[in-house]
Amino acid sequence: MRRFYSEVTLEARPQGIALLLDGRPVRTPAKELFLAPNAAVAEAAAAEWRDQGERIRTADMPVTRFVNSVIDHVAPQRQEIADRIAAYGGTDLLCYRAEAPEALVVRQRELWDPPLAWIADAHGIRLEVTQGIRPIAQDPAMLARLTARIAALDPWRLAGLESATTVCGSVVLGLALLEGAIDAEAAFAAAMLDEDHQAAIWGIDAEAARRRGQLRRELDETVRWLDLLAG
Structure with a gap:
């Protein structure tokens, strides 16, 4: 789309901060009014619109995309999305460990045990761990506690958690990022551990490298979104 505006301004409204072109x-x-939840998000979105050249590139506007997503999709489907995120708890990445080689087993323990210990200590959510591909049934009481924690989030943070969980393949890592218990570097290392192990053995092809770069960008954008929500 060709740029059609010159001036970008912000205007406080009762429900939030509107962005004006x-x-x-x-x-x-979906034709709803674009309203940012706080000044930090509003200013970041405004900067994205100001930085556009002759053509508008939505790929370069992650904050704007997050606001749109919350208003059009997350808020109207809040419980459904919370349930979908919570479902990761039943098959969380961190709960399925390799049986061999020993180097990978040790590395998984080093990177994956701390987030599991954190969610147990911080929220009383204790998830069982298994080796290999054998399925493990998590305690329904633990999954209910996880669901309640996620459902309590406002739509803005729920959108961030959904993105982080999807990128990492782990709701435990997603919640740890949301609550500042882990940074993006550590979360990404934990999420990509199995892939990195395989790449160290067989090398990484162009498509895998492209996918890895895209996931890292998405995670960095998500962490920035969560930081902006904190003001």
């Missing part, structure tokens, strides 16, 4: 309020793809 040449005095006209921006709307989401």
Whole structure:
């Protein structure tokens, strides 16, 4: 889309902060009023619109995309999305360990045990661990506690958790990122541990490298989103 505006401004409204292009309020793809939840998010979104060149590239506007997603999708489907995220607890990446080689077993223990210990200590959610591909049934009481924690989030943070969980393949890592118990570097290392082990043995092809780079960008954008929500 060709750029059609010159001035980007912000305007406080009762429900949030509106973004205006040449005095006209921006709307989401679903035609809802674009309203940021706080000044930090609003300023970041405004900067994205100001930084556009002759053509608007939505790929370069992650904050704007997050706001659109919350308004159009997350808020109207809040419980459904919370349940979908919580379902990761039944098959969380961190709970399925390799049986061999020993170097991978040790590395998984080093990177994956701390987040599991954190969620147990912080929220009383204790998830069982297994080796190999044998399925393990988690305690329903633990999964219910996990679901309740996620359902208590506002739509803005729920969107961040959904993104982090999807990228990492782990709701434990997602919650740890959300609550500042782990940083992006450590979360990404934990999430990519198995892939990195295989790459060290067989090498990494161009498609795998592209996918890895895309996942890292998405995780960095998510962490920035969560930081902006904190103000």
